[in-house]
Amino acid sequence: MSKLPNISTSIFTTMSQMANEYRAINLSQGFPNFPVDQKLKDIVIKWTQEEIHQYLPMAGYPPLLEKIAKLTQDSYQRKVNPSTEILITAGATQGIFAAIQALVYANDEVIILDPSYDSYESTILLCNAKPIRIALNEDFTPNWEAIANRMNSKTRMIVTNNPHNPTGKIWSEQDYIQLEKLLDLYPNVILLSDEVYEYITFENKHISIHQREKLWHRSVSVSSFGKSFHITGWKIGYLIATEQLMIEIKKVHQFLVFSVNSIAQYAVNDYIDVVKVSELGGFYQQKRDFFRSLMQETKFELFPCEGTYFQVASYGHFSNENDLDFAKKLVTDFGVATIPLSPFYAGGKDVKCIRFCFAKDDETLIKAAERLLKI
Structure with a gap:
């Protein structure tokens, strides 16, 4: 008997397998295909020659915890205690699992x-808890009236994702004000x-939970070095929470x-000193703008797209196919792999949209657009 009877192979695995089978250009799974910064490679090479291959402390390499505390202070003006309020995780997904x-x-x-x-729901189900899934508005902003209507004495947690995957939407100041008002009613x-x-993020800067002091005592934030530094295969991220919450998460x-890869932690600790995270948005904004310009002549x-490295596109005005069939057709007939949005919705709601990942080199994006122009 299965603990997750309704959970099957993820759409990310399915579409990447199809991309490989049909030798399609893979704009589905969210990982970059361009080289990692040579500075980071050199740092890794250096540390592999040192005797750092055994367990690190469970919470993380202490100097790296200090660097994260400084990064949080510099980015969001929040002071956190590196020894009690930060946890290095084996990727963001593992951190989410541990927290829930x-x-x-x-x-x-x-x-x-x-x-x-998709990892949110399965983790909740493994707690024998009940996921309450509420659709965002048509423009992918939070529907605060719908959220308020589903809150009650049984509500233990609300999971937010900002900047948002798959839609690229970011929250406004007003969204946080609405959230704070709602959570005031449910302490x-x-x-x-x-x-x-x-x-x-691009034209509008990301507003973090770290900038909402009123919510610090009841929040757990999830961050990813894999996403920020284009090293998704390293599976390294971190959580920040008050000591009371972090004790339970640990x-x-x-x-x-127990503890996360030692070489990765040493390398990231050094790399933080030589990379400017404030420039990452500009780098991906160029990618976004280039991809959007290529797509202007297509039917989509x-x-x-306000943040992330994902571009959502609608096709409903020229095809009535459901999004999964449409995405599969793009692979088999046009040689481009994307992600349909229905697997991100309860009940597989079909909004006739697909998601492209533009964290690719220019040549890949050009070739993909050329194929999509044929639709």
């Missing part, structure tokens, strides 16, 4: 805003703030991975 497992109990309710990352609700694309974390209607 530690803080959510059987029969609790957890609010998720759809379209949503026991915890906020899990997934901010893995925090340094990849209890779960220690039995999942592009939604605004």
Whole structure:
């Protein structure tokens, strides 16, 4: 008997497998295909020659915890205690799993805003808790009236994702004000703030939970070095939470991975000193603008992209196919792999949209656009 009877192979795995099978250009799974910074490679080479190959402390390499505290202070003016309020995780997904497992109990309710990352629901179900999935508005902003209507005494947590995958939407100041007003009514609700694309925003800067002092005592933030530094395969991220919450999260974390890869932690610790995270948004904004310019002559209607390295496009005005069939057709007939949005919705809601990943080199984006022009 399965603990997750309705969970099957993820859409990311399915589309990447199809891309390989049909030798399609893969704009589906969210990973860059351009080289990692040579400075980071050189740092890794140096550390592989040192005797640093054994376990690090469970919470993380102490100098790296200090660097994260400084990064948080510099980026958001929030002072955190590196020894009690930061945890290095084996990627953001593991951090999300540990936080939900530690803080959510059987029969609790957890609010998720759809379209949503697929790991949220499965982790909640493994707690014998109930995911409450609420669709965002048509422009992918939060529907605060709908959220308020589903909050009750059983609500234990609300999961937010900002900047948002898959839509590229970022929250406004007004969204945070609405969230704070709502949480005032439910003092026991915890906020899990997934901010893995925090340094990849464009015209409007990302507003972080770290800038909302009123919510610090009840929030867990999720960050990703993999996303920020284009090293998704390293699977390294971190959580920030108050000591009271972090004590419980660490209890779960220690039995999942105990400690995270030592070479990765040493390397990231050095790399933070030579990289400017403030410039990451500009780098990806050039990618976004280039891809959007290439797509102007295609049939697709592009939604605004305010952050992340994803571009959502609508095709409903020229095809009635469901989004999964349409995405598969793009692979088999046109040689481009994308991600349909329906797997991000409860019940597979089909909004006739697909997601492109533009974290690719220019040659890849050009070739993909040339194929999409044939539709």
